[in-house]
Structure formats: structure tokens, C-alpha cells
Amino acid sequence: VDLRPKDPAFGIASPLASDDDPRMNKIMTQVALEKLPDVSAVTTSAASGDDASNHQKFQYVALIGFPSDEGTLRNGGVAGGYQGPSAFRFYLKKKGTIFNNETKEDISHMRIVDLGDVIEPYSGEEHQNLRSFKLDEPQDENVKAVLDAALTWDSLTSPPKLNDSGYRLEEAHLRLEGFALRALMLGYHPFCIGGSNDQSYPNAHAALRYLRNQSALQNSKPRPLCVINIDAHLDVRPLLHGSRAHSGSPFRQLLQTEGFEGKHFVEFAAQGGQCSRNHAEYVESKGGRIYWLDQLRESARSQGLTVPQQFANVLDSFPSDAAIFVSFDIDSVKGCDAPGVSCPSPVGLEAWEAIEMAHTAGAHPRVILFDLSELCPKVEKDRTPLLATFMFYAYIRGRSKLGQRK
């Protein structure tokens, strides 16, 4: 059975961009990673505080697709997230006015560079085989090779070949890390669209390596990386067989990474009925903070703070020299607003809150990286990809306001 339609039937009718109605596709280009222009001289020298150059510091966003749901399958979730990036891109072409007359935001100076997907999406047959694939106890040497490669590889010229030894997902993770790291080094802020949530560890690791590289170049102390996971789940499950990552494990991997401090980790909109006590205690034992969904609602009632305002307060609570990675699992949005996810819930954030939070993240000068996970068009192919698209547009609108000429 070919699970991947040749021509995915995404398609609520929508007006095409026209000269009198320009949309985001006007500021988007597709570029292969090896041809990505280096804009780091522009974006790093922009720290002068001069508005005109500051404007350029946040101008470049790199879109990266992670079309894999193997990690979701390893974690017992619903298949189909491998189509997330293609559904997202389908709607992206048509959405998002360049000048938003409602908010008065102008994104015409923004530059969105689409680097494509980090791997070819699985064929239907390959995908079918994943379901019956039993994770073998890995041989120690293979595990060692994977870990060594992850620590040293940052070039696309010779990616480690792990597919043949049954490490296809691990290879995809390394490629993703390479894409995100290269984009950051060249002066872009990556926006990664998945695909399963295991993408968040390679993304976080790329950010850590980027900050280390920067500190070496500038001969200064590395800026701390702060990570906020907006998710119904904590995603700190142990690795399978001690070494195989999956959609439930990215933040345990992060919390075990040398150089990352647990006090710089936040779980936001977690749902107590979907998170084990052991895992919550694990997060807290590492110094991480958990903001439960009901607690956020209660603060909204008692203090009049909307959930997006509380999210903004968390971003502001991070150290002033921090770099922030915002990781958004779209299953944190309630099922009627985002049914197309691999693990839906009838309760959660509302669509407008998710959009406003993406805007807040985009408008925050310390945010350098954003990922959006678990978009699963196999379950629902229109409303949820559209929400993801609207969130991306909100992020770009937010970015567009930073360092603007007064």
C-alpha cells in the first residue's frame, strides 16, 4: 500500500497571490543548503544598535523540512507526520499578506529561504516496513559511531552513512542538525517544520554547537541556551534500548547533554493527564520548570493574564544574554482546532493562542530557532496545516518588527 499520495490532495480553494494581493511567496526563495549565501557578516555586525542595520539582524529566516514520522512510530503514535512539511508548504504559497492591514505589519523586508527537506520522504513501501520494524538491541560499535558522528559532523559533504545499518532516523537527525547548524552559522534563524518531535533534539544540539562556535570566534563565554517546549507532553521518556531516539525522548536527551543547564528548560501547557509523575519529577530534578495547562488557565482567570502573555513572561524570565529555542508541538492545541496530529487531545491551547505565541516568539530578539512538530496530514489535511501556516506567518510578522527603522 502506498501511503504517500503522488499528488497530495491538500486543497481548500484559496485565492492565488496576485499583483494587487502579494502573499508570503513573494519574499520566499528556494535554495539548496550548499548554495546558501553567507549573510552572517550583515547579521552579526548589526549589534551596533543602529536601527537601520539592526533591521537586518532578524531579516533572514531559513525554512527546513523534517519529513519523518519514524520517531512517532517508535513511540506508538499515529503515522503520517512525514507529510507534514509538504502540507505546510502547500498552504504557505498562498497565505500571509505582505502588508497586514489589520495589524499594520509590513513583512516586505523579510527574507524566507526554503532549504527544502533534510531527507527524501519515505516511500510508501519503506514507510510500511517501518511499522513492522523491530528495534534490535544495537551493537555497541554502531551506537558509538552514531554518537561520534553527531558530535563532529557539521558538513554536508560527507554525511555519515547510517541508513544501511538500520539507522535511517539517526541519519535524518544528523542531517537536520547539519542543516540547522549551517543555517545559524551563515546568519539565518531556522524555522523547522516536522515531522515527529524527535527533531527537537538535533535542533537544540545545533543551537548549542552554534553558540559554542560563536564564543570561540569571539573569544567570549558562550551565551546560555534556553529552551521552552510548548507541548501537551513532557517528552522526557528514556531512549529505547538505551540509545534509540523517538518522538517522546528529545528533552531527556537535551537534559542529559553536557553544556546544557536544566534550569534553562521550561515545559509549557503540559497536561497532567498525559504526563507521568516520574517524568515530571525528572524535569524538576534537573531544575526545569513546568507550567501545566490548568495552572495557566487559572492564572488567566485570577490575574487577567492571557496564556500568550504568560508565555511572553517566561521568555522574558530567561537571562538577558540567553539565546532561546522555542519548540512547539502542535498537539498542545486542542483537538477541534488542530485535529491533524499524531496524539490528539480534546483540550489544549486555542488556535488564536498558538498564533499569538508564535508572534510573540518571532518578536522576541533573543529567539534564534523555532520548531513545529507532529503535524500529521494523514489524520486531517487542511485545518491543521493551515494553523501551522498561520503560526509561521505570525512568527514572520513578529520578526519583521524587530529593529525596525523608527
Ligand code: MN
Ligand atoms: Mn511532543
